[in-house]
Amino acid sequence: MTGAGRCTITASQAGDADFAPAPAIARAFQISGVILQAHFDVGADGFTYVDDAFRDTHQPAYASGTWIVSGGFRGGGLRVTLGGIDSNAITGMSGGWAKTFNLTAPTRITLYVRGSLTQSPYYEADEKSELLVRLDGALIGASPSDFLAQIVGDGNTGGAITTGWRLYAVNLGTLSAGTHTLVLGGYNSKKTDATESTTVLIDDVLLTENTAGAQAAVASLDFERFKENIRILSGSGDRTQGSASYTTASLWLENQLRAAGYVVQHHAYTYLGQPRTSIYVTKVGTLFPDQMYIVSAHLDGRGGGGAANDDASGCSLVLESALALAGLPTAVSVRFIFWNNEETGLNGSTAYVNERASQQGVESPPGSGIYPEPRWLGMIQHDQILYDHGLPPQHDQIPAADLDVEYQASSTWATQSLQLANALRAGNQTYSTNYPAQVGSNMNYTDSVPFQNYTATVSVRDNQRVAEIGNGSNPYWHQPTDLYTAYSEADFRLGFNAVQMTLGTVAELAGAMTAPAQP
Numbered sequence: 001m002t003g004a005g006r007c008t009i010t011a012s013q014a015g016d017a018d019f020a021p022a023p024a025i026a027r028a029f030q031i032s033g034v035i036l037q038a039h040f041d042v043g044a045d046g047f048t049y050v051d052d053a054f055r056d057t058h059q060p061a062y063a064s065g066t067w068i069v070s071g072g073f074r075g076g077g078l079r080v081t082l083g084g085i086d087s088n089a090i091t092g093m094s095g096g097w098a099k100t101f102n103l104t105a106p107t108r109i110t111l112y113v114r115g116s117l118t119q120s121p122y123y124e125a126d127e128k129s130e131l132l133v134r135l136d137g138a139l140i141g142a143s144p145s146d147f148l149a150q151i152v153g154d155g156n157t158g159g160a161i162t163t164g165w166r167l168y169a170v171n172l173g174t175l176s177a178g179t180h181t182l183v184l185g186g187y188n189s190k191k192t193d194a195t196e197s198t199t200v201l202i203d204d205v206l207l208t209e210n211t212a213g214a215q216a217a218v219a220s221l222d223f224e225r226f227k228e229n230i231r232i233l234s235g236s237g238d239r240t241q242g243s244a245s246y247t248t249a250s251l252w253l254e255n256q257l258r259a260a261g262y263v264v265q266h267h268a269y270t271y272l273g274q275p276r277t278s279i280y281v282t283k284v285g286t287l288f289p290d291q292m293y294i295v296s297a298h299l300d301g302r303g304g305g306g307a308a309n310d311d312a313s314g315c316s317l318v319l320e321s322a323l324a325l326a327g328l329p330t331a332v333s334v335r336f337i338f339w340n341n342e343e344t345g346l347n348g349s350t351a352y353v354n355e356r357a358s359q360q361g362v363e364s365p366p367g368s369g370i371y372p373e374p375r376w377l378g379m380i381q382h383d384q385i386l387y388d389h390g391l392p393p394q395h396d397q398i399p400a401a402d403l404d405v406e407y408q409a410s411s412t413w414a415t416q417s418l419q420l421a422n423a424l425r426a427g428n429q430t431y432s433t434n435y436p437a438q439v440g441s442n443m444n445y446t447d448s449v450p451f452q453n454y455t456a457t458v459s460v461r462d463n464q465r466v467a468e469i470g471n472g473s474n475p476y477w478h479q480p481t482d483l484y485t486a487y488s489e490a491d492f493r494l495g496f497n498a499v500q501m502t503l504g505t506v507a508e509l510a511g512a513m514t515a516p517a518q519p
């Protein structure tokens with residue numbers, strides 16, 4: 001097998017003097033996974049450099065491309081250099097590395113590429129540099145932009161400006177059968193001096209079929225097991241931080257994770273002078289182990305009952321997602337976190353962000369390929385996912401019941417967080433069987449908040465936190481009545497649709513594959 005597509009295997013037996021020939025039997029199946037992969041460690045891996053690859057530029061003398069043996073993210077890489085050369089004022093320079101690939105059937109595809117964009121000192125404010133990707137005729141960007149990264153000059157007094165190495169994950173949508181051309185490179189709008197030059201570095205290009213792995217993961221979910229997790233977790237009590245019921249629930253949860261093959265880890269911190277931990281496991285990415293999505297819920301609860309909806313329901317979602325991805329390779333890492341001390345003021349998640357934000361993407365020990373804290377690509381928190389009975393709450397689930405994906409419009413990552421929320425809504429349309437999802441802009445009061453100024457961040461809930469839950473949409477919230485027995489089959493089904501949505505979306509984003517990728 002050489003790549004993704006449809007594969008047919010035929011078994012036949014010709015027969016001999018003693019046995020008649022057997023009828024041939026053919027079986028066809030879909031091969032998911034890697035369509036194109038390049039690491040540039042021993043050469044350009046079939047990519048070809050072209051001047052003036054973007055934005056209809058015509059300045060080949062001010063663009064060049066070189067394969068470099070070192071200076072990639074790891075080992076070799078591809079470089080594009082724009083501008084410089086002399087003191088002439090030049091407008092519109094570009095160059096890119098091109099490669100064609102072939103698809104045997106229409107295929108939904110994600111592109112992963114590491115890129116670094118650097119502008120030398122002395123560029124003025126009307127001179128910009130961009131990291132660009134073109135697929136066939138169209139530039140691919142983070143909508144509404146048509147670039148992956150852009151730097152605008154800061155004047156003669158400034159130093160060099162660089163994005164540093166970033167991993168870009170771009171859903172290319174469904175590509176038609178046939179030949180396609182991918183071009184990776186850069187553009188410089190203007191330079192006026194020999195000292196003004198733009199450098200684009202490219203490494204680790206991966207094109208994957210993005211649906212088969214996600215479909216396999218979602219198909220492995222089990223509604224009854226989702227319910228049973230909630231029954232068991234809430235059966236030990238409300239799991240107030242530091243309590244015996246918290247310990248009982250955490251030991252059961254850790255056993256489930258270990259049984260699936262995970263190494264259970266703890267993030268230790270102090271709360272009011274007492275040692276506390278949050279629990280996590282990590283699905284390590286085969287190609288980008290240094291990058292991760294976070295899928296989380298809070299294990300602690302309150303109210304003196306079972307904290308079934310708040311938040312045993314979210315913990316069941318995170319556990320089921322971890323189990324579903326345990327057996328499937330993913331291109332990037334996924335970390336599943338069960339927070340402690342949410343109910344006392346987001347203390348577990350806040351301690352995690354305070355300690356670990358600066359450790360993102362650090363390889364330790366150097367050269368080991370081990371990244372204790374992979375760089376955060378996005379964070380999805382789940383906090384109450386069962387109960388949408390309207391406002392004021394009705395006895396039964398309302399016909400318009402839905403899931404609420406909220407980001408925080410006032411956060412510094414609002415644009416990327418909205419993109420993550422929209423990815424979840426699209427995932428809901430693809431993978432959830434019964435209930436829709438809507439996007440809101442006032443994420444608040446849960447463990448995603450400490451992350452909101454560091455990465456794309458959303459919460460998933462059964463109601464909007466501020467407008468609905470805060471105004472009484474769930475009469476069991478923080479009450480002794482938040483018990484497993486308080487919720488109907490339809491309520492659990494709403495929560496199960498959240499599992500389908502998050503798991504399907506994260507499996508797509510993380511590049512889950514039904515066949516292993518070769519590192």
Ligand SMILES: [Zn+2]
Nearest residue numbers: 310311383384
């Ligand atoms: Zn909660």
